[in-house]
Amino acid sequence: MSEEKKQGKxxxxxxxxxxxxxxxxxxxxxxxxxxxLEDEWxxxxxxxxxxxxxxxxxxxxxxxxxxPGYVLRTHTSNTQIHFMEKFVKDGRKPPFAIVVPGKVxxxxxxxAGHEMQFYQLEGLMIGENVSxxxxxxxxxxxxxxxxxxxxxxxxxxxxxxxxxxxxxVDVKHNGKWMELLGAGMVHPNVLKNCGIxxxxxxxxxxxxxxxxxxxxxxxxxxxxxxxxxxxRLNQF
Amino acid sequence: xxxxxxxxxxxxxxxxxxxxxxxxxxxxLCEVESLEKIPDKLVANGEDAIFDINILPNRAHDLLSHQxxxxxxxxxxxxxxxxxxxxxxxxxxxxTKLEIAVKSEKCRRYMGRIVRNIKVGPSPDWVVADLEAMxxxxxxxxxxxANIVMFDCGQPVHAFDLDKMGGKLIIRQxxxxxxxxxxxNRDWKLKSxxxxxxxxxxxxxxxxxxxxxxxxxxxxxxxxILEVANFNPTSIRKTAQAFNIATDAxxxxxxxxxxxxxxxxxxxxxxxxxxxxxxxxxEEIIDVYPEKQETRKLSxxxxxxxxxxxxxxxxxxxxxxxxxxxxxxxxxxxxxxVVVPPMRLDLTIEEDMAEEIGRxxxxxxxxxxxxxxxxxxxxxxxxxxxxxxxxxQKLLNDGxxxxxxxxxxxxxxxxxLASASDKKFLRTNLSDALKVxxxxxxxxxxxxxxxxxxxxxxxxxxxxGGEEMHIAYGDKKEIKETSLEQxxxxxxxxxxxxxxxxxxxxxxxxxxxxxxLFPFIARDVAVWVPEGVKSxxxxxxxxxxxxxxxxxxxxxxxEFKKGSQVSYAFRLVFQSCERTLTDPEVxxxxxxxxxxxKDKKTNGIGWQxx
Numbered sequence: 109m110s111e112e113k114k115q116g117k118x119x120x121x122x123x124x125x126x127x128x129x130x131x132x133x134x135x136x137x138x139x140x141x142x143x144x145l146e147d148e149w150x151x152x153x154x155x156x157x158x159x160x161x162x163x164x165x166x167x168x169x170x171x172x173x174x175x176p177g178y179v180l181r182t183h184t185s186n187t188q189i190h191f192m193e194k195f196v197k198d199g200r201k202p203p204f205a206i207v208v209p210g211k212v213x214x215x216x217x218x219x220a221g222h223e224m225q226f227y228q229l230e231g232l233m234i235g236e237n238v239s240x241x242x243x244x245x246x247x248x249x250x251x252x253x254x255x256x257x258x259x260x261x262x263x264x265x266x267x268x269x270x271x272x273x274x275x276x277v278d279v280k281h282n283g284k285w286m287e288l289l290g291a292g293m294v295h296p297n298v299l300k301n302c303g304i305x306x307x308x309x310x311x312x313x314x315x316x317x318x319x320x321x322x323x324x325x326x327x328x329x330x331x332x333x334x335x336x337x338x339x340r341l342n343q344f
Numbered sequence: 345x346x347x348x349x350x351x352x353x354x355x356x357x358x359x360x361x362x363x364x365x366x367x368x369x370x371x372x373l374c375e376v377e378s379l380e381k382i383p384d385k386l387v388a389n390g391e392d393a394i395f396d397i398n399i400l401p402n403r404a405h406d407l408l409s410h411q412x413x414x415x416x417x418x419x420x421x422x423x424x425x426x427x428x429x430x431x432x433x434x435x436x437x438x439x440t441k442l443e444i445a446v447k448s449e450k451c452r453r454y455m456g457r458i459v460r461n462i463k464v465g466p467s468p469d470w471v472v473a474d475l476e477a478m479x480x481x482x483x484x485x486x487x488x489x490a491n492i493v494m495f496d497c498g499q500p501v502h503a504f505d506l507d508k509m510g511g512k513l514i515i516r517q518x519x520x521x522x523x524x525x526x527x528x529n530r531d532w533k534l535k536s537x538x539x540x541x542x543x544x545x546x547x548x549x550x551x552x553x554x555x556x557x558x559x560x561x562x563x564x565x566x567x568x569i570l571e572v573a574n575f576n577p578t579s580i581r582k583t584a585q586a587f588n589i590a591t592d593a594x595x596x597x598x599x600x601x602x603x604x605x606x607x608x609x610x611x612x613x614x615x616x617x618x619x620x621x622x623x624x625x626x627e628e629i630i631d632v633y634p635e636k637q638e639t640r641k642l643s644x645x646x647x648x649x650x651x652x653x654x655x656x657x658x659x660x661x662x663x664x665x666x667x668x669x670x671x672x673x674x675x676x677x678x679x680x681x682v683v684v685p686p687m688r689l690d691l692t693i694e695e696d697m698a699e700e701i702g703r704x705x706x707x708x709x710x711x712x713x714x715x716x717x718x719x720x721x722x723x724x725x726x727x728x729x730x731x732x733x734x735x736x737q738k739l740l741n742d743g744x745x746x747x748x749x750x751x752x753x754x755x756x757x758x759x760x761l762a763s764a765s766d767k768k769f770l771r772t773n774l775s776d777a778l779k780v781x782x783x784x785x786x787x788x789x790x791x792x793x794x795x796x797x798x799x800x801x802x803x804x805x806x807x808x809g810g811e812e813m814h815i816a817y818g819d820k821k822e823i824k825e826t827s828l829e830q831x832x833x834x835x836x837x838x839x840x841x842x843x844x845x846x847x848x849x850x851x852x853x854x855x856x857x858x859x860x861l862f863p864f865i866a867r868d869v870a871v872w873v874p875e876g877v878k879s880x881x882x883x884x885x886x887x888x889x890x891x892x893x894x895x896x897x898x899x900x901x902x903e904f905k906k907g908s909q910v911s912y913a914f915r916l917v918f919q920s921c922e923r924t925l926t927d928p929e930v931x932x933x934x935x936x937x938x939x940x941x942k943d944k945k946t947n948g949i950g951w952q953x954x
Contacts, residue, residue: 116739116798119746120856123845126733130844138723144804145758145770145811160578166762173759180760180770203717209729211804213751217764224765225751235717240702241654245712254847263707264370265699267400273652273699275707276375293652296695310652327855337747337781339792339799340859 117342121227121334124322125209128229131253132207135246137231140206142187144213148177150186154301155270170215180213183315184230185270188294191232192302202309203235209318220330227318234294234304234311240273243291243312247277255281255325266290270298271313286324289316345408348477349393350384351496355414358423362393365417372420372703373407374400385473392477404599406687409498419669420704429608432615440627442569443512446634450539450576451515451551453603453634455610458506458627459617460567462486467620486561486568489616499572499601499609500552500593504559506567509543513569515551516540522547525557538583539575552580552597553589570617572610574603603637604686637686644697646678652698655710665704728813730842731832732802735815737843744800744817747785749777751804758806770806774816775825777801786820790866790917791859791896796820802828864895864919865930870902870954871941872909877951879903879912885946886914889937893918893925911954 129139142150152164163169163182170180187208195204208230216222233242244261251259260280267274271292279288291314296306319331326344328334333341349362359365366376377396384390399407406412411428418425442458467475467488475482478495482488490501518534524547525531532550534540539551549555552575561568574597581598584590614626650657659678666673672683684691691697702710736746752760753776756769771777778801785797800817816825871882879900886898894916902913918930944950 114743115741116743116745116800118736118740119748121748122736122746126844127847129729130846133723133844136718136721136723139726139729141726141728143811145806160581170760170763173761175758203715203721205715205717205721205723211751215760215762215764224763233715233717235715235721237651238715238717239652239654239710239713240707241710241713242715244654244710245714248712262371263710264375265373265400265703265707266375267402272693272695273702293695293698296693329856329858335748335750337749337777337784337799337801338788339745339747339785339797340788342745343856344854 120322120326120344124318129209131250137205137207140187140191140208142190144181144211146181146186150189151179151181154189155185156295156297157269168215170213183212184208184210184228188232196303205233207231223331228315229318230315232313234309238311251279270295289314345399346478347395347413351410352414355426356418356423369397374398402690405689408596411497422668432611435614435618435626437626437628442630444630444632445514446632447516448539450579453574453606454515454632455572455606455629457570457629460625462621462624464563464565485620493609493613497609499605500596501609501613502571503561504569505561505565506569508559511544514542527555527557539579551575553584553594570613572606602686640684641681642684643681644694648694649698649701653702653710654713731828733842735831739800739817744798747781747799747801757808772805772807774801774814775823778816778823860919860921862920862924864917865925866917867934868915870911870913872911872952875908875910882912885940886937889940891933893920895919
C-alpha cells in the first residue's frame with residue numbers, strides 16, 4: 109500500500125453542516141453557538157411558549173434531574189435569545205443576521221425518521237425592514253446553492269409560538285416537494301424579551317433538521333445510522 | 345380533524361371540488377393530512393370526501409367544526425355562506441324551575457334547559473351517516489344530536505336524565521377523595537383541582553370531560569337537561585391528562601372556545617331534538633354567564649402589514665378582505681381599527697393581521713427580495729465554531745476519520761428525569777463510546793483499505809459543573825481525549841480562512857450505498873512475475889476471474905523486488921448482500937484465480953503464486 113499519508117473521512121453530517129454554514133456566511137450571516145443543556149427561559153419562556161404549552165411536557169422534552177428549570181435544548185432557537193441578549197448588552201443595534209448549527213434533543217421513541225438527538229440549523233435576521241420577502245430570498249438562495257439551481261421553495265401557513273406570521277416551508281428538489289423547514293417573522297414578544305424594540309425592528313427566523321437534509325442529499329435511509337460510530341457511513 | 349365535504353357543501357354550495365379544496369387548505373389555512381373518498385349512503389351512487397386537516401393551534405378556537413371551516417372558506421374564496429339560523433325553528437319555551445349555581449370561576453358560562461316528554465330512539469339516517477363520516481357510531485337520537493352539534497359548530501354539549509338527579513345543578517370544584525362512576529363504568533377518584541357538575545348530593549359529571557353513569561340518558565328517559573357550557577381550558581387539560589382521557593370534547597375545550605358560541609349551540613341542539621322528538625316541550629334557558637366576553641378592538645396599519653410581508657398592499661385590498669370576513673372596521677389614512685369577531689381569539693396584535701392578510705392573499709404573491717442589512721452589518725468569526733473546524737481539519741489531515749456517537753449513556757453525572765430510552769445519563773467523556781466504535785471498525789478494517797483504523801469525535805460532554813466541548817481521537821493502541829480549548833494551539837488562531845467546503849454537486853454519482861449485514865471474507869494472493877510486468881497485468885487477470893462478490897479489491901498492498909523477479913500482493917474482500925458466504929465457495933474462486941495466473945496460456949510462461 110502506498111506510503112503517502114491518507115486523509116481521514118469526514119462524517120456526512122459534518123459535510124452538510126459545513127456546506128450549509130458556508131452558504132449562509134457567504135450570504136452575510138454570522139455563526140452563533142449556544143449551550144445544549146439549557147434553562148427554560150432560553151428554551152421556552154423567552155421564545156413566547158406559554159407555561160402550559162404541550163412541548164413542555166416530559167413526554168417531549170428531557171428535563172434534568174435535581175436541576176429544576178433545566179432541559180436539554182429542544183431546538184437551536186435558544187441561541188437566538190443568547191445572541192440577542194448579549195447583542196443588546198454590548199450596546200449594539202440591529203441589523204444583524206446569525207446562523208446557528210447545533211445538536212438538539214427530543215424525548216421520543218426512535219425509528220428510521222426520528223432520533224432523540226439530531227442537528228438543527230437555525231437562522232435569524234433582524235433589522236428595520238427585514239420582511240417575509242427577504243426570508244424568501246435567503247431560503248431560496250440557500251437551497252439553490254445547496255441542492256442545485258433548479259431548487260424552488262413555497263410557503264404554507266403554520267404556527268409556532270415564537271413567530272407571527274408562521275410558515276411551513278416546502279422545498280422542491282429533483283421534481284419533488286418536501287416539507288423541510290419551520291419559519292416565520294419573529295414574534296414581537298421574543299424581541300421584547302431580549303430588549304429589542306419590536307416597534308422599530310422586525311425580522312425572520314427559520315430552522316430545519318440537518319440530519320433530514322443530509323439523508324435527502326446523500327440518500328441515507330435511516331437517521332440512526334449517523335450515531336453508530338460506524339465508519340462505513342463515511343462514504344463521501 | 346375530520347371534515348366531510350358534503351357537510352361543508354350544505355353551508356357553502358359553491359365550494360370547489362375536493363382536490364382543488366385540498367390545495368386551498370394547504371396554501372391558505374392548514375395542512376391536509378389525508379383526503380379519502382367514501383360512499384355517501386344517503387344518495388344512490390353518492391360519494392363523500394373526508395379531509396383530515398391539521399387545524400393550527402392558533403385557530404383551534406374557531407375552526408374545529410364544519411361551520412367554522414365553512415365560514416372561513418366562504419370568506420377566503422368569496423363564495424356564498426348559507427346561514428343555518430333561520431332553519432332552526434325556535435321551540436316555544438315554557439316557564440322553568442331549573443336552578444343553576446356556578447361556584448367556580450373555572451366555569452365561564454353555563455346554559456341549561458329542561459326538555460320534557462322526549463322519546464329516546466334511533467336517529468334519522470342523515471344523522472347516522474354524518475356521524476359515520478366522523479368515524480363515530482350512532483348511539484341514540486339524544487346523544488347523537490349532541491355529537492352532531494359538536495362536529496357542526498364546535499361546541500361540546502351534554503344531556504342529563506332529569507329524573508335521575510335531584511334538585512339544582514351546581515358547578516363546583518370537586519372535594520378531595522370524592523368519586524364518580526363514569527358512563528364507561530370506571531370509578532374515578534376526584535381531586536379539588538377537578539371541576540365537576542353536581543346536584544345537591546352527587547357528582548353527575550366531570551365538567552367537559554366525562555359524564556357519570558347515574559344521570560345517563562337511556563331508552564326510558566323522558567325528561568332531560570341540556571348542558572351547553574364553557575370551561576377554563578387549562579383546568580380541562582389538567583384533569584383530562586390526569587385521567588388520561590382524549591375525547592373530541594376535551595380537544596375543543598382545552599383549545600379555548602369563545603363563551604359566545606354557547607347561544608348558537610343551544611339553539612342548534614334544541615331544534616335538532618325538536619326535529620327528532622316533535623312532541624317535546626322546551627322550557628326556558630337558564631344562562632349563567634358571570635363575565636361576558638368583552639368586545640376587543642385591534643388597530644393595524646397598511647404600512648406595517650406591507651413592511652412585514654415585504655409586499656405592497658393597498659387599502660382597498662385590505663378593505664376587501666375585512667368585508668369578506670365580516671369584520672366591523674374603521675379606516676383612516678391607512679390606519680385600520682377592527683372589531684375582532686368573538687370567535688377569533690387568535691387576533692390580538694398587528695402581526696396577527698399581517699398573517700391574516702398574507703395567508704388570505706397567498707404567500708406566493710410575495711416575491712424574494714435581497715435584504716439591505718449587509719450595508720451596516722459586518723459578521724464576525726465565531727470562536728467555538730472556528731475551533732471545531734480547525735480541529736476537525738487537523739485530525740482529517742492526520743488520517744483520522746470522524747464518527748458521532750450517542751450522548752445518552754448508562755452512567756454519568758447528569759441524569760434526565762424521563763426518557764423514551766433506558767439510557768438516562770449524559771456522557772461525561774467521548775472516549776468510552778469511541779472505544780466501542782474502534783472495536784466495530786476494527787472488525788471492518790479490511791473494508792476501508794487502510795492498515796490502521798484511526799477515528800475521532802468532537803462533541804459536548806456533561807459534568808456536574810457544566811458542559812464542555814471535547815475532542816477524542818485514537819487508534820488501536822490508545823485513545824486520547826482533551827477539551828477543544830486545549831486541543832487548539834495559538835497558531836491555529838492565527839489562521840484567517842476557515843476550512844469550509846463548497847457544496848458538492850457530484851451527488852448523483854455518489855449516492856449512499858447501504859452496507860451488507862452479512863459477514864465478509866478477506867483473501868490475499870501474492871504473485872512472482874518477471875521484472876517489467878506491471879501490477880495492472882496481474883490485477884486484470886484477477887478481475888476477470890473473481891466473480892461478482894468482491895466488494896473491495898483487488899487492492900495492491902505489497903510490492904518488492906528480488907533478483908529479476910517482482911512480487912505483487914493483492915487483497916480481495918468478498919461479501920454478499922443476501923447471504924453469508926462460505927469458505928469453500930471463496931476457496932473455489934481463489935483456486936480459479938490462482939490457476940489462471942499459473943496457466944501458461946494466460947501469459948506465455950505461467951507466473952508463480954506464493
